[in-house]
Amino acid sequence: MQEIITLKHGEGAKASYNLVKEVFLKKLSSPALKKLTDAATIGNLVYSCDSFTVDPIFFPGSDIGKLSVFGTVNDISVSGGIPKYLSLAVIVEEGFLKSDLIKIVASIKAAIRAAKVDIVSGDFKVVERGKADKIFISTSGIGEKIKKANPSFKSIKNKDKIIVTGSVGEHGISVMLARKKIFEFNIKSDCQSLNSLVTSLWMKFPQINFMRDPTRGGIASVLNEIHLGSKKGIRISEENIPVRRDVRAACEILGIDPYYLACEGRAILVVPDKISEEVLKFLKKTSKSASIIGEIDKGAKGVVLNTVSGGERILDFSHSFNLPRIC
């Protein structure tokens, strides 16, 4: 039987990771691409692209327009660049409301202002009714490399601390609740530009070894990517993972693990032990929920979660969730 692509391949977890390696990297590998970082560093440029198919296109706290700017901006920021210029490609399904398009473009305008970037190239296409779902947006972005910042999997060392810049899961759960039309919760997406925060982090703490934004697949997937990329074990303390109570409650109702939910305005940092408290103090000035959630532990096999109840479990790449079109 012919193998087909399923929604699972788009979740950003193990199936996505394997497909990218097997289909794309095998044929298209370049020195920058095979590093599998959020953005490519080429000389003094940091370059990234992303596509957005989120469903619904408007959800509490944000929409596809903002998301398409911040998604690319944040990938450049966590990779050690200062985002400067974006391209914007929009594909719309015939029958889409012009007023919604105007609303989305206004949202894009607010987002580029917040992220301090300009859109310098664009494309607009319309496809027949039923040949796409409402609107899809792709952006790519160029940033200027911060000289002192050199994040890489190879720099990660045993005992490095793992820090998350804020509470996790709000973006993913806000989209899920909007999709399922459950309005008892008032949870807004955490979608925001990381440009200012992350640039000041790189300037002040260039010793930070690695950074990634936990978007699709949530913190569980990013921690697994860090484990695979660095070939080092990770131990996480569940009680230190910041998850809002309402997010946890909504997750219980929907049967979702918050650690697999996408964030769109958070970063995970891998930081040398000796500067970790100082980095945390810096983050706490703007984000009270920033937290040291664990460390690189050469004794750990994979990503090990020390649970609140005192046990431990492996926090694997998501296998069983079905959260398509979350960004």
Ligand code: MG
């Ligand atoms: Mg990313």
